[in-house]
Amino acid sequence: MSEVLTHQVLATKVLFTKAITQSSSQIQWVEQTDTSTYVITDTTPFHPVSHIWPDHPADRGLLLCTGNKYTVINCVTGAFDVENHKLHLGSDIPVKRGEAGWHFVVVHELAPGAALNINDDVELVIDANYQAALSRGHSAGHLASFALNKVLEQSYWRKDASRKDALNNRDFHSYAQVLSLVSENKSTDSYRLGKTLKKRGLNVAEMLTDLAEIEARVNDVLATWLATKAPVVMKCEGELLTDSRFWCCDLGKGESITMPCGGSHVQSLAEYTGIEITLTQKSDQDLEMITTAS
Template sequence: MSDVVIHQVRPTKVLFTQGIMQSLTQVQWVEQTDTSTYVVTEKTPFHPVSHIWPDHPADKGFLVFNGKQYTVTDCVTGAFDIENSKLYKGTDIPVKRGEPGWYFVVLHELELDMALNINDAVELVVDARYQTALSRGHSAGHLASYALNKVLEQGYWRKDASRKDVLNNRDFHSYAQTLSLVSENKSTDSYRLGKTLKKRGLNVAEILADLSLIEARVNDVLATWLATNASVVMKCEGDTLTDSRFWCCDLGIGESITMPCGGSHVQSLTEYKDITIELTFKSDQELEMITKAN
């Protein structure tokens, strides 16, 4: 990146975990490339796409400055090298979070003609409809993964497993997941059913034979869980981008889920009419689960 204004950047405070979708804030850093302007602010309601596990897309919305709206064309994770006053974007980030001498920030990308200065006051406004649709898709995907584990626990393993989920079911999702993608009111998960899982004791042939039955049972579990109208709470160990965040949902009857997750989420299961999954074998070693939220 070029055309840098030297300034001490601090870690971005994130607001999306609190359901806040617009905020007044100050500009900390402005940097231009040949095609875009990148803006770092003190705080933001925008959820950036992760450079490590980019399953949850960036929020959409706009920045308001001097009464004019500017579209935020992308929102990504950035890392600021304090000693060298250098900003790295997305997959160019050379360090892990928590590295001494580095701050992680949210980078708002705007069109090139955006002219801002350090300490300018701006308003950031998230597209609430889009963020809410992503949140529904993401939380639904979490519930579906635990429901799938629960159903497969009932007769589809011939060996015990050292890795159990928080509901004490063998963690098929964790063992087998190779890809996930959150989209509006939807989540897509891909699972690999290779030799390693068969050695761990997964009965892949039985799963193939019973795929429609498994799908129906998972949907039954999801319907039962939604009927609890349980709250979804994001527990945060701090307000910066790299502080640990946990998705928590107490379904009652001894089924309470707490899991690490950095995405945006619903606040209650009452935000759903229903959640259903579809299971498809893409090959003899790849299973796809599509979760749809209504």
């Protein structure tokens, strides 16, 4: 990073958990490079991509200031070193959250040369339709993972497992997941069916043989859950970017889910007309689940 305008930077307060799509704020930090203008505001409705598990893309939108309109090209997680007055972005962040002397922030990336200054009042406006599509994809992915665990629990484990999900089913999703990606109205999960999983007691060969049946049963579970039109609540332990957040959905009949998640989400299952998965065996040890929401 090149030119820096010196100013104290506090941790960002985030608004995306409250379904707020537009807010007024004040600029805390502007940093210009040859390729970008990086802007930090005290609050923001923008969801940044995580530097730890970047499965949920950044929000899109605009920053408005004194009649000028700036496109937010990207939105990333940053960490501000208070002592050295230096901003670190994304994968270059050298500390864990909660480290003394560091403030975690949402960094809005604009085109280079944006005419913005510290203490300017700005309006932040996200693309609400895009965020809603990502939220549908993300919440659908959570439901699909629990539905898959539930179906596999019934027939495909020969041993108990120490790791159970929030519905007390053996947590295939957590054990096997190697990659996830949220996109508009879609979630893609990649699973590795290696020797460790077989040793834990999953009947992998039988599971792969029955893949079409498992897919159908998972979709039946999802249809049953959607029929509840249950609310989805994001419980937050604070307003800051690094405060813990939990995705909560009570499906009734003793099936209540609370799990940590930092993404943006729907507010109710009534927002869906359907959720369906497809399971595809990519290799002897690789399985892909694509969850599609409508």
